[in-house]
Amino acid sequence: MPAAAQDGRWLAVAMLAAVALVWSTPLLWMTVAAFRPQNFGGLDMASLLPDFAPTLANFAEALDSADFARLYLNTLAVCAGILSVQLATVTLAGYAFARLQFRGRDLVFYLFLLQLMIVPPVLIVPNLVTIVGLGLYDTLLAVMAPYFASAFGVFLMRQTFRTIPRDFEEAAMVEGANWAQIVWRVLVPLARPGMVAFAIVSVTAHWNEFLWPLMVISNPDNHTLTIGLASFTRGAESASQWGVIAAGTFLVAAPLLAAFTLFQRQFVNSFLFSGVK
Amino acid sequence: MVETTAEMGMEARWTWRGPSLAWALLAPSLLFLLLFTYWPIAQSLAQAMRIETFGSDAVTWGFGNFERLFEDASFRRAATNNVVYAAGTMLPSIALALALAVGLQESTRFNATLRAVVFFPVLLPLVAAAALFLFVFLPGIGLLDYYLGKLGVGRTNWIGDPDIALWSLIGLTVWKNAGYYMLFFLAGLQGISTDLYEAARLEGAGAWGRFRRVTLPLLGPTTAFVAVIALINAVTQVDHVVVLTKGGPSDSTNLMLFYIYQQAHENYDYGKAAAATVLSLAALLTLSALSLRTLERGVHYES
Numbered sequence: 001m002p003a004a005a006q007d008g009r010w011l012a013v014a015m016l017a018a019v020a021l022v023w024s025t026p027l028l029w030m031t032v033a034a035f036r037p038q039n040f041g042g043l044d045m046a047s048l049l050p051d052f053a054p055t056l057a058n059f060a061e062a063l064d065s066a067d068f069a070r071l072y073l074n075t076l077a078v079c080a081g082i083l084s085v086q087l088a089t090v091t092l093a094g095y096a097f098a099r100l101q102f103r104g105r106d107l108v109f110y111l112f113l114l115q116l117m118i119v120p121p122v123l124i125v126p127n128l129v130t131i132v133g134l135g136l137y138d139t140l141l142a143v144m145a146p147y148f149a150s151a152f153g154v155f156l157m158r159q160t161f162r163t164i165p166r167d168f169e170e171a172a173m174v175e176g177a178n179w180a181q182i183v184w185r186v187l188v189p190l191a192r193p194g195m196v197a198f199a200i201v202s203v204t205a206h207w208n209e210f211l212w213p214l215m216v217i218s219n220p221d222n223h224t225l226t227i228g229l230a231s232f233t234r235g236a237e238s239a240s241q242w243g244v245i246a247a248g249t250f251l252v253a254a255p256l257l258a259a260f261t262l263f264q265r266q267f268v269n270s271f272l273f274s275g276v277k
Numbered sequence: 278m279v280e281t282t283a284e285m286g287m288e289a290r291w292t293w294r295g296p297s298l299a300w301a302l303l304a305p306s307l308l309f310l311l312l313f314t315y316w317p318i319a320q321s322l323a324q325a326m327r328i329e330t331f332g333s334d335a336v337t338w339g340f341g342n343f344e345r346l347f348e349d350a351s352f353r354r355a356a357t358n359n360v361v362y363a364a365g366t367m368l369p370s371i372a373l374a375l376a377l378a379v380g381l382q383e384s385t386r387f388n389a390t391l392r393a394v395v396f397f398p399v400l401l402p403l404v405a406a407a408a409l410f411l412f413v414f415l416p417g418i419g420l421l422d423y424y425l426g427k428l429g430v431g432r433t434n435w436i437g438d439p440d441i442a443l444w445s446l447i448g449l450t451v452w453k454n455a456g457y458y459m460l461f462f463l464a465g466l467q468g469i470s471t472d473l474y475e476a477a478r479l480e481g482a483g484a485w486g487r488f489r490r491v492t493l494p495l496l497g498p499t500t501a502f503v504a505v506i507a508l509i510n511a512v513t514q515v516d517h518v519v520v521l522t523k524g525g526p527s528d529s530t531n532l533m534l535f536y537i538y539q540q541a542h543e544n545y546d547y548g549k550a551a552a553a554t555v556l557s558l559a560a561l562l563t564l565s566a567l568s569l570r571t572l573e574r575g576v577h578y579e580s
Contacts, residue, residue: 126317
């Protein structure tokens with residue numbers, strides 16, 4: 001029996017390792033191919049063995065054919081803009097749901113719940129009409145606006161506030177603090193873990209977003225990384241420059257992959273939080 | 278300020294703490310929800326029912342847009358594709374995520390590395406994943422064909438063959454999302470008390486028996502929750518369609534949201550786009566409500 005159990009264990013480990021091997025190949029290939037000389041034999045392009053003379057030529061070509069600096073700046077602006085407005089809206093609403101009694105609270109709560117299912121991507125067409133009507137078409141603000149309210153963030157903050165004992169607030173109240181001071185000086189510092197979790201999920205989502213910016217942006221000066229990558233890929237694909245595509249993809253993906261490697265635990269906890277909805 | 282009597286201060290604050298403060302705090306969120314969630318829903322409904330006759334200003338109301346939609350072979354194809362795509366991505370990615378979570382739940386260095394490897398694709402933009410898979414799917418010299426060729430499998434036109442293309446996109450999606458769902462199962466597993474496994478072991482249950490009789494039922498709520506997320510992903514993520522296939526060949530990879538995008542952005546047919554949006558919203562709401570009911574039942578079961 002122990003021998004059979006031992007065999008089963010090895011089989012499981014072998015299968016897990018096989019899955020991990022298959023899972024890692026696309027990203028492994030991306031890294032190897034990005035640093036590979038361009039005159040590399042076309043037929044062995046899929047080889048996963050690193051080249052002995054790594055080169056930055058693919059990166060140079062990628063940086064040459066798309067304005068990555070501008071794409072990075074635009075994407076950063078979009079992520080930062082969305083996050084800062086979101087932090088304000090979700091903190092205020094989260095506090096209201098966690099601490100205040102008012103008529104219609106359950107109904108409003110369900111109204112918020114609706115956004116968890118009817119996520120903005122399904123509403124791209126009517127939202128485009130609204131954006132045009134507001135005169136925001138082809139601006140970065142248009143990319144951000146539909147995400148300023150976040151039901152997910154409101155629930156997350158509500159849960160986070162609820163885990164904070166009321167003693168702190170009551171102590172502050174006795175000392176004469178008003179609600180704004182209580183939220184800002186007492187609750188917000190204590191709710192930081194929830195806010196960090198929300199920030200990671202929000203930035204990841206909007207760093208990676210594609211269809212909505214594609215819809216509301218036309219001027220290349222306002223392109224975000226994903227749109228830039230898509231149009232850049234189209235060009236490189238027709239020229240079969242796979243190394244350049246790998247380098248471009250590497251440039252787009254690297255910041256988040258690096259952040260994850262550095263703050264692995266924090267990332268994992270945040271994504272789990274996104275399940276607490 | 279502290280000098281004012283605490284009593285009076287409390288009094289004043291408590292009146293401010295009534296409904297007006299609550300509504301003031303909710304107002305910013307509600308304003309944006311109104312603009313970009315409730316209004317567009319209403320607008321889609323209105324637009325879907327609105328019929329403009331070409332060359333005249335007269336507007337009539339009715340189900341004409343829906344009729345035109347159902348007559349459109351591309352729409353029917355996109356709807357069926359999306360059902361296949363949803364089922365085809367949900368089942369394998371959830372099963373795989375569960376298997377990986379069970380296999381990798383112990384915190385060893387080896388397991389942590391494998392978990393990170395499976396989780397990496399989650400952080401990649403779908404557009405970037407699609408750009409990489411342009412090469413993965415490249416006939417003959419791409420990653421898949423290169424290594425399958427060494428195993429003696431001939432070349433395959435992964436995204437150019439209408440019979441295979443949708444399944445290739447399904448494969449890409451499973452690769453991208455399984456690691457995300459694995460996280461929830463890992464968290465769910467941590468919530469299961471080891472006493473239950475011990476009890477099952479004492480009753481003579483083997484590894485499979487313990488999995489079937491303890492793990493699986495107790496992960497019910499997690500599974501229902503993951504299913505909702507996976508469903509929403511299957512309806513709202515079409516970036517890979519845009520980059521890899523544009524819905525082709527011959528509509529074999531057209532999904533509903535891409536169809537909506539095409540109608541609005543390429544054909545300027547807002548009536549049809551709105552009708553398709555309304556149907557998608559209805560499907561999303563119905564299916565999520567059903568899954569959430571299952572979810573709640575699961576929670577009762579657990580307590």
